[in-house]
Amino acid sequence: xxxxxxxxxxxxxxxxxxxxxxxxxxxxxxxxxxxxxxxxxxxxxxxxxxxxxxxxxxxxxxxxxxxxxxxxxxxxxxxxxxxxxxxxxxxxxxxxxxxxxxxxxxxxxxxxxxxxxxxxxxxxxxxxxxxxxxxxxxxxxxxxxxxxxxxxxxxxxxxxxxxxxxxxxxxxxxxxxxxxxxxxxxxxxxxxxxxxxxxxxxxxxxxxxxxxxxxxxxxxxxxxxxxxxxxxxxxxxxxxxxxxxxxxxxxxxxxxxxxxxxxxxxxxxxxxxxxxxxxxxxxxxxxxxxxxxxxxxxxxxxxxxxxxxxxxxxxxx
Amino acid sequence: xxxxxxxxxxxxxxxxxxxxxxxxxxxxxxxxxxxxxxxxxxxxxxxxxxxxxxxxxxxxxxxxxxxxxxxxxxxxxxxxxxxxxxxxxxxxxxxxxxxxxxxxxxxxxxxxxxxxxxxxxxxxxxxxxxxxxxxxxxxxxxxxxxxxxxxxxxxxxxxxxxxxxxxxxxxxxxxxxxxxxxxxxxxxxxxxxxxxxxxxxxxxxxxxxxxxxxxxxxxxxxxxxxxxxxxxxxxxxxxxxxxxxxxxxxxxxxxxxxxxxxxxxxxxxxxxxxxxxxxxxxxxxxxxxxxxxxxxxxxxxxxxxxxxxxxxxxxxxxxxxxxxxxxxxxxxxxxxxxxxxxxxxxxxxxxxxxxxxxxxxxxxxxxxxxxxxxxxxxxxxxxxxxxxxxxxxxxxxxxxxxxxxxxxxxxxxxxx
Numbered sequence: 001x002x003x004x005x006x007x008x009x010x011x012x013x014x015x016x017x018x019x020x021x022x023x024x025x026x027x028x029x030x031x032x033x034x035x036x037x038x039x040x041x042x043x044x045x046x047x048x049x050x051x052x053x054x055x056x057x058x059x060x061x062x063x064x065x066x067x068x069x070x071x072x073x074x075x076x077x078x079x080x081x082x083x084x085x086x087x088x089x090x091x092x093x094x095x096x097x098x099x100x101x102x103x104x105x106x107x108x109x110x111x112x113x114x115x116x117x118x119x120x121x122x123x124x125x126x127x128x129x130x131x132x133x134x135x136x137x138x139x140x141x142x143x144x145x146x147x148x149x150x151x152x153x154x155x156x157x158x159x160x161x162x163x164x165x166x167x168x169x170x171x172x173x174x175x176x177x178x179x180x181x182x183x184x185x186x187x188x189x190x191x192x193x194x195x196x197x198x199x200x201x202x203x204x205x206x207x208x209x210x211x212x213x214x215x216x217x218x219x220x221x222x223x224x225x226x227x228x229x230x231x232x233x234x235x236x237x238x239x240x241x242x243x244x245x246x247x248x249x250x251x252x253x254x255x256x257x258x259x260x261x262x263x264x265x266x267x268x269x270x271x272x273x274x275x276x277x278x279x280x281x282x283x284x285x286x287x288x289x290x291x292x293x294x295x296x297x298x299x300x301x302x303x304x305x306x307x308x309x310x311x312x313x314x315x316x317x
Numbered sequence: 318x319x320x321x322x323x324x325x326x327x328x329x330x331x332x333x334x335x336x337x338x339x340x341x342x343x344x345x346x347x348x349x350x351x352x353x354x355x356x357x358x359x360x361x362x363x364x365x366x367x368x369x370x371x372x373x374x375x376x377x378x379x380x381x382x383x384x385x386x387x388x389x390x391x392x393x394x395x396x397x398x399x400x401x402x403x404x405x406x407x408x409x410x411x412x413x414x415x416x417x418x419x420x421x422x423x424x425x426x427x428x429x430x431x432x433x434x435x436x437x438x439x440x441x442x443x444x445x446x447x448x449x450x451x452x453x454x455x456x457x458x459x460x461x462x463x464x465x466x467x468x469x470x471x472x473x474x475x476x477x478x479x480x481x482x483x484x485x486x487x488x489x490x491x492x493x494x495x496x497x498x499x500x501x502x503x504x505x506x507x508x509x510x511x512x513x514x515x516x517x518x519x520x521x522x523x524x525x526x527x528x529x530x531x532x533x534x535x536x537x538x539x540x541x542x543x544x545x546x547x548x549x550x551x552x553x554x555x556x557x558x559x560x561x562x563x564x565x566x567x568x569x570x571x572x573x574x575x576x577x578x579x580x581x582x583x584x585x586x587x588x589x590x591x592x593x594x595x596x597x598x599x600x601x602x603x604x605x606x607x608x609x610x611x612x613x614x615x616x617x618x619x620x621x622x623x624x625x626x627x628x629x630x631x632x633x634x635x636x637x638x639x640x641x642x643x644x645x646x647x648x649x650x651x652x653x654x655x656x657x658x659x660x661x662x663x664x665x666x667x668x669x670x671x672x673x674x675x676x677x678x679x680x681x682x683x684x685x686x687x688x689x690x691x692x693x694x695x696x697x698x699x700x701x702x703x704x705x706x707x708x709x710x711x712x713x714x715x716x717x718x719x720x721x722x723x724x725x726x727x728x729x730x731x732x733x
Contacts, residue, residue: 017347017589048588145346195379197347228663236660239650245643252639253631256624260632260668263620267667269703296670298677300587 004217004316005031007186009126009178011141011214013149013204014190015197019222019308022300023190023292024142025052026308030316032068033309036137039125040071043118043143043152049073052305066302070136079117115155116172123175126184146189146200150207153179153187153214179214186217191281193221193274202284219287220312221278223294225271228264237264290315330580330695331720333608334361334476337578339469339571340608343481343490344582345592349613351376351480352715353582353699355384358478359412359709360716363401366409367475370468374417374461374482383709384414391418391464400709413474417482422460423450430560436553445550457482458490459497459565466568491572491603498565510548510555578608581693585612585678594685597693610693611719612682614701620675625668632665697721 004010010027014020021042028040039062042049050058055065060078062070122141128134144152151158156175179185187208191201201219208216229237239245240261249257282289292311297304334340334357342354351373358371370393376384384396393415398408424441431437440446450460458481465479481490512532535544571577579600583593593610600607619625632639640657651657685696699718702711 015347016345199378226667228667229660233656233660233663235650236653236656237664239648240643240657240660242648242651244646245648245651248639248643248646249628249632252635252642253628254624256622256626256628257632259619259622259625260628260664262617263625263668263671264664266617266701266703267671270701273704296673298673298680 004186004188005034005036005138007184007217008129008137009122009139009141009185010217011143011149011153011185011187012190012220013143013146013187015146015200018190018192018197020145020190021049021142022052022305022308023220023222023312024140025049025305026312028069028071028138028140029053029066029305030309030313031138031140032066033313036068037135038069039136039139040065040069041074041122041139041141042071043074043141044145049142052300052302054302074118074121076114076117079121083117083120112151112155112158115152116159116175119153119155119179120171120175123178126178127174143187146204149187149204150212154212157213176213182215185214187212187214188217188220189287190220190222192223193225193278193281195277198277198281201281205285205287216287218290219281219285220290220292221281222292224278224291225267225274225294227271228268234268237268329720330357330609330697331361331365333578333695335365337476337608338474338576339465339477339479339574339578341465341479341481341572341577341579342582343579343596344611345589348582348584348589349699350582352380352712353580353611353613353719354478354480355380355414356712356715357580357719358414358476359384359396359398359400359712360720361476361478362410362412363398363406363408363716364720365476368411368413368473369476369478370413370415370474372415372417372461372465372468372477372479374457374480376416376480380712383712391415391421400713403710404713410475415468417461417464419457419460420450422464426460426463426561427557430557430564432556436556440550440553440557443550443553445547458493462490462494462568462572463564466564466571469571491599491605494565494568494572498562498569510552512548572605575606578606578694580609580611581607582611582613584614585681587681590681590685601691607691607693609695609697610685612696612698615682615698616671616675616678616701618675620668620672621679626672629665629668629672632661636661636665 005027012020012024012027014023025040028038031038040049048057050056050065050071053065053069053071055063055071058065058071058073060072060075062072065071122139125134125136126139129136129139143149156172156179160172160176189201189204191197205216205219208214240249246258246261249261253260290312292308292315295304295307297307340354340357342350342357344350355371355373355376358369361367362369371384393413396412396414398412401408427440427446428434428437431440461479461482465477468474468477532544581593581596581600583589597607597610636658637654639661640651640654643651643657644654697719699715702714704711
């Protein structure tokens with residue numbers, strides 16, 4: 001799977017709460033560490049991605065947030081303004097202002113307009129890089145969650161079907177071409193070994209295969225709990241339940257030995273119930289699975305992003 | 318500083334639920350909102366009595382199974398309370414469950430509010446319709462609140478527990494009714510559709526000075542045919558104006574009603590907790606009733622005990638002599654001292670790992686005391702259960718933890 005970072009445009013999706021943003025940021029960091037110039041795009045309006053680099057929030061203009069990593073926050077109004085200026089050559093004076101509200105309204109209702117402004121801007125950066133007018137080696141996108149990502153990435157094709165003629169249709173051809181090129185683009189799914197995230201991943205992969213022309217990349221399973229014991233050691237652990245063994249442990253280590261044993265029991269059963277979901281995922285999805293360990297850490301800054309990047313780097317080699 | 322707000326009359330979720338008719342569960346994705354809502358409803362039905370409905374959006378398959386429902390749609394089904402009977406608790410009430418079918422609910426709404434059947438079907442057949450109702454960001458939020466209103470108005474239930482859709486922004490659904498009213502009542506829609514109303518909808522458009530630049534821009538981006546399709550759809554949709562706005566206001570009123578309360582669910586992790594705190598503030602700012610804050614999947618407190626820490630140190634340091642002693646006892650399975658010593662060290666390691674996470678949780682929990690008053694009436698913790706919620710017994714365990722007296726740690730007395 002070492003080829004993942006050789007592509008030029010990586011989308012990351014996943015159910016809320018699985019660590020999609022952290023994995024996306026870690027991918028950007030890993031690529032930057034390999035000497036690439038990376039554009040990191042946050043699509044959701046949460047604007048917390050740069051915190052993973054311990055950097056202040058950024059806007060639509062890409063800003064350097066870490067050596068080799070530039071970050072930008074997607075914003076459809078800015079994307080529209082840029083589109084009008086650069087491509088449609090409509091002069092925009094000052095703020096789009098009240099017109100933006102009207103446009104926002106129509107764009108929300110009209111199929112795919114918002115999505116195409118998002119995907120369009122991303123593909124525009126890719127095309128500029130391919131043609132030597134921008135120099136992103138890799139564009140990494142913290143894309144919409146599993147429920148919305150298909151309509152986001154499918155927008156160019158959906159518009160081709162819906163709109164017979166007109167400027168927006170003319171713009172979709174090259175988008176579809178870039179998005180569907182497996183040498184350039186991949187949609188990756190971040191998940192965790194729990195019921196709902198695994199189910200959503202299986203459903204998403206099936207739907208993407210069926211109705212989306214964007215090539216699938218890898219599934220990244222985040223927060224995999226460590227296996228505590230080998231099979232033989234597991235039997236030793238069980239044997240420690242004997243009252244006489246418990247008494248011996250307490251004589252040496254005091255009343256707290258129960259807490260230590262209980263904690264391990266909790267850890268073992270959590271790992272066990274999660275490994276069921278992991279094998280369900282393995283059986284149902286024929287994409288490379290990358291496993292990232294659960295991190296027993298306190299904070300969530302750059303240090304953690306780096307730990308995830310290192311784990312990801314190991315899985316990719 | 319302690320968070321004690323001494324004059325709180327309702328210390329538990331049980332007390333809260335017995336004085337309300339509607340509880341809206343909200344929180345960010347992955348925190349266990351749906352199962353917490355289902356467990357609350359289950360326990361309320363069993364312990365408080367009455368007829369309780371849980372209206373859920375997208376339950377995990379195992380949760381649906383746990384509720385004894387193979388497939389549930391807009392129609393409510395009765396859920397057996399056998400799990401409580403097994404515990405020796407005679408269930409006092411009834412539990413019903415229904416799932417929100419967004420598409421069906423929208424269709425019903427159009428059929429109800431369109432001036433005549435022909436208009437209704439013109440709307441339902443419009444290709445924009447599917448898009449507006451399935452993709453319009455607030456569409457799911459609105460329809461969930463609208464269904465809640467309808468079910469409440471039916472008077473069929475004593476208590477309705479509703480799960481909210483996973484939104485990008487948890488407060489979206491609160492504003493959905495108002496936004497929906499704005500949308501239909503606003504000048505924006507009239508302004509947008511005006512050229513088509515005047516021009517007769519055949520491509521001949523008349524602009525006023527204000528809207529002309531917009532249409533010039535939109536034509537360049539979208540194409541005029543596309544724009545006309547959209548306008549036609551909205552012209553039809555506008556015919557539902559009166560009924561829709563009236564309804565949206567009624568929904569809004571129900572959410573503000575004193576019989577309605579909100580429960581915010583979160584885990585003790587940085588991002589979900591920050592979102593939960595924001596949500597609590599937003600609820601207060603909008604004058605909604607913040608009934609409960611549910612801390613879900615909390616690690617056990619024993620991970621923080623100094624005794625445990627000491628024991629872990631001893632296991633690490635004296636693993637070998639302890640293992641030798643255990644081998645000497647002749648207990649089955651403990652005869653190989655090096656293996657036992659390795660297991661003891663692993664136990665110590667694992668304890669310290671989980672201790673780090675438990676400590677982080679405890680710190681985050683302490684920060685909650687900074688929540689600006691009035692804050693939630695009740696704070697309850699639900700312990701981390703190792704397995705999935707795959708049967709009604711698991712739901713009962715969550716429900717019992719929720720109903721244990723609030724504002725304590727993860728020490729909830731859980732029925733075995």
